[in-house]
Amino acid sequence: MFCKVYGADVFGLESRIIQIEADVNDGLPVFDMVGFLASAVKEARERVRIALRNVGVRFPAKRITVNLSPAGLRKEGTSFDLSIAAALLTAFGQLPEEAVRDVLFVGELGLDGSVRGVRGVLAMILEGQRAGIRKFIIPSDNASEGGLLPGLQVYGVNNLREVLMLLRGEERRTPIAPCPLPDEADPPIQEDFQEITGQDHVKRAAEIAVSGRHNLLMIGPPGSGKTMLARRIPGIMPPMDRKERLELTRIYSICGLLQPENPLMAVRPFRSPHHTITATALTGGGRIPTPGEITLASKGVLFLDELPEFSRSALEALRQPLEEGKVTVARVGYSCEYPTDCMFVAAMNPCRCGYYPDRDRCRCTVGDIRRYLAKISEPLLDRMDLCVETGIPDFGLYERAGESSRQIRERVQRAARIQAERYRQEEISWNSELTGQLMEKYCPMGAGERRYLEQIYRDKGCSMRQLMRLIRVSRTIADMEACQQIQERHITEAVCFRSISRKYWGE
Numbered sequence: 001m002f003c004k005v006y007g008a009d010v011f012g013l014e015s016r017i018i019q020i021e022a023d024v025n026d027g028l029p030v031f032d033m034v035g036f037l038a039s040a041v042k043e044a045r046e047r048v049r050i051a052l053r054n055v056g057v058r059f060p061a062k063r064i065t066v067n068l069s070p071a072g073l074r075k076e077g078t079s080f081d082l083s084i085a086a087a088l089l090t091a092f093g094q095l096p097e098e099a100v101r102d103v104l105f106v107g108e109l110g111l112d113g114s115v116r117g118v119r120g121v122l123a124m125i126l127e128g129q130r131a132g133i134r135k136f137i138i139p140s141d142n143a144s145e146g147g148l149l150p151g152l153q154v155y156g157v158n159n160l161r162e163v164l165m166l167l168r169g170e171e172r173r174t175p176i177a178p179c180p181l182p183d184e185a186d187p188p189i190q191e192d193f194q195e196i197t198g199q200d201h202v203k204r205a206a207e208i209a210v211s212g213r214h215n216l217l218m219i220g221p222p223g224s225g226k227t228m229l230a231r232r233i234p235g236i237m238p239p240m241d242r243k244e245r246l247e248l249t250r251i252y253s254i255c256g257l258l259q260p261e262n263p264l265m266a267v268r269p270f271r272s273p274h275h276t277i278t279a280t281a282l283t284g285g286g287r288i289p290t291p292g293e294i295t296l297a298s299k300g301v302l303f304l305d306e307l308p309e310f311s312r313s314a315l316e317a318l319r320q321p322l323e324e325g326k327v328t329v330a331r332v333g334y335s336c337e338y339p340t341d342c343m344f345v346a347a348m349n350p351c352r353c354g355y356y357p358d359r360d361r362c363r364c365t366v367g368d369i370r371r372y373l374a375k376i377s378e379p380l381l382d383r384m385d386l387c388v389e390t391g392i393p394d395f396g397l398y399e400r401a402g403e404s405s406r407q408i409r410e411r412v413q414r415a416a417r418i419q420a421e422r423y424r425q426e427e428i429s430w431n432s433e434l435t436g437q438l439m440e441k442y443c444p445m446g447a448g449e450r451r452y453l454e455q456i457y458r459d460k461g462c463s464m465r466q467l468m469r470l471i472r473v474s475r476t477i478a479d480m481e482a483c484q485q486i487q488e489r490h491i492t493e494a495v496c497f498r499s500i501s502r503k504y505w506g507e
Contacts, residue, residue: 003090003097006104007068007083008127009076010120010254012289012329012336015127017104019069020080022087027063033084035068041075047109048085055113055160057094064088074333076288079118082107082137085160086167099167104128107139113160117141119256122249122263125149137163143176144263145253148246150178179264188267189235194404196232198393199225205388205497207408210236211415212476213430214469215322215344215383217307219504220390222354226347229390230303233345234268235405238416240299248299251339255291269300275309279317285329289336294321297342307348308375315380318344322383325433346384348376350504357503373504385432385469387501415479431476436468443475445486452488456495460502470494 007018033045045066049059066084068075083105089095106124107115121142126149128136135153138146143156153175157163165171193203202218202225209216210233218226240248248265252258258265273282273293284292294302304310321327321340329336351369355361364372381387419430422442428434434442445453457467473494474486483490 001091001093003087003100005083005087005090005100006102006128006133007080008104008106008124009079010123011073011076011334013123013251013254013291013295013338014336015120015123016073017127017131017133018073018075018080018083020083020087020105021067021069022084022091023065023067024060024062024091025065029059029061029063031059031064031066033066033068035066035071036074037068038074038076040078041068041080044078044081044084044109047081047111048088050111051081051109051113051160052085052088054111055164057089057092060092064091077118078108079106079120079124081109082115082139082163085109086137086163089164094164095167099169102133103135103137104133105137106142107137107157109160115139115157115159115163120254121145122148122253122258125152125154126250137166141260144179144260145249145258147176147179148249148264152178189405189409191232191235192405193229193232193236193408194402196225196229196402199229199390200402202229202388202390203402203408205386206233207236207412208473208476208480208497209233209343209345209386211412211480212385212419212472213343213432214385214473214476215432216346217381217384217387217501218345218347218390219350219387219500221358221392222349224390224392226390227303227305230272230301230305230345230347231270232405233301233303233343234270236408236412237268237300237343238409238413240266240268244299251291251295251298255296257296269297270303271297271300272303272305275304275306277310277314279311279314282314283317283321283327283329284336284338285331289329289331289334291338292327294318294327294340294342295338298339300342302342302344304344304346307346308372312375312377315375316377319379319383344383376505378505381501381505382463382465382469384501385473386497388497389500389503411480414482415476418479418482431472431479434468434472434475439468439471443471443486444484449486449488449491452491456491460495460499466498470498473497 001024003022005020007020008015086100086105090100108118110116117139121138122145125136137155140156140158146154156176166173245265252265271293282292284295322344325340327338327340350356351364352372353363356369474490477490477493478486
């Protein structure tokens with residue numbers, strides 16, 4: 001007897017619908033599985049055999065063949081266990097064919113017949129929905145993910161017995177109650193900008209960076225509040241809309257980072273990897289393609305503290321993703337594309353001891369300082385839209401001064417709404433994504449401002465990349481003031497927030 005059901009797996013950040021075909025015919029008793037299978041999928045043969053036996057299903061003394069189609073795609077992971085078992089149960093006559101038609105099965109099997117959770121269930125359901133499937137059987141461990149998409153019949157099961165009873169109609173079971181994504185709401189603020197004493201110019205730079213999704217570099221002595229400020233940046237970012245939350249949740253589901261009690265990613269991520277991280281862990285890849293830290297920071301902040309301490313290969317691997325908003329991992333036999341839609345924030349000391357240019361405290365030689373700063377290449381420095389110097393604040397123990405994160409976020413949201421309205425017909429959302437063609441359309445300026453930019457280009461020796469980033473930041477500052485046209489004061493402020501790098505890396 002022949003039977004076909006649907007299963008799914010994830011590869012990179014994409015899910016694939018796989019047809020599981022089972023055939024039972026006369027011949028020597030054998031159980032074969034084919035279809036370009038990885039080791040974890042090949043081992044499903046023994047898991048399925050013992051799990052079926054332990055729930056009272058005996059294998060007939062026939063030739064049994066299971067094919068995972070299309071055969072040209074390599075199958076990875078343990079998500080096919082339940083779909084293989086369902087195909088065999090139907091081929092053995094234990095289940096009616098109508099019961100498994102247009103049903104997607106996902107789950108790993110234990111030897112006792114239990115159904116265990118797997119990664120990427122949300123991505124699989126989304127892909128099944130696009131393929132026209134409306135009924136899904138998933139592990140109860142992943143039931144919270146299944147409830148995020150209303151309009152589908154999603155059933156959570158704990159073991160194979162429940163699958164048999166459900167599909168035979170012996171038990172009336174209601175689908176997982178839909179838990180639609182809530183409306184956009186302000187996320188709670190855990191760490192407040194009001195806790196930072198002084199550093200008004202640094203707060204201003206952070207506000208500009210968040211308002212246009214620009215990259216930010218902070219340089220200053222230890223204890224000047226660089227890390228403290230960076231950790232408060234997510235609190236002033238606009239709340240995510242429904243599409244962003246679902247996309248971020250899908251990424252974290254594939255990576256197995258979702259919490260069962262809180263399956264929806266409602267707060268923008270803040271990723272701060274240690275400086276020993278490798279280039280592959282930062283950008284993604286590996287034998288089995290896995291997203292890196294820059295992808296896990298999508299819709300949020302990627303923060304690299306002590307920037308020069310990271311390996312040269314890891315830092316240089318960031319250059320193209322920061323420019324293009326995506327990273328393509330190409331290996332022999334596969335190619336994956338990961339989004340890098342995040343705000344990049346970095347912090348560093350000006351020298352190894354941290355106190356340059358204060359020569360009264362700095363213990364480094366001129367050569368030491370040059371070698372330390374040389375760890376940050378000019379091309380990577382070019383990709384930092386704002387560079388700001390932090391100083392040791394005045395004494396103010398337990399003093400709360402300045403604006404709160406909520407007040408700053410209200411201004412950021414106003415600038416974000418201006419950009420959303422301006423770019424509603426384009427494929428971008430933020431000023432940092434402006435291309436050369438779009439700049440001509442959306443960055444109007446007078447003849448005086450053009451002459452000012454030309455003077456900066458000639459006198460400062462800027463590259464075209466630096467000049468374009470300068471215009472983008474100027475556009476953001478103008479949006480923060482609700483100005484349609486870029487004024488000279490906007491360009492001047494953008495230059496001030498970028499020129500500090502010449503103090504350290506200048507001629």
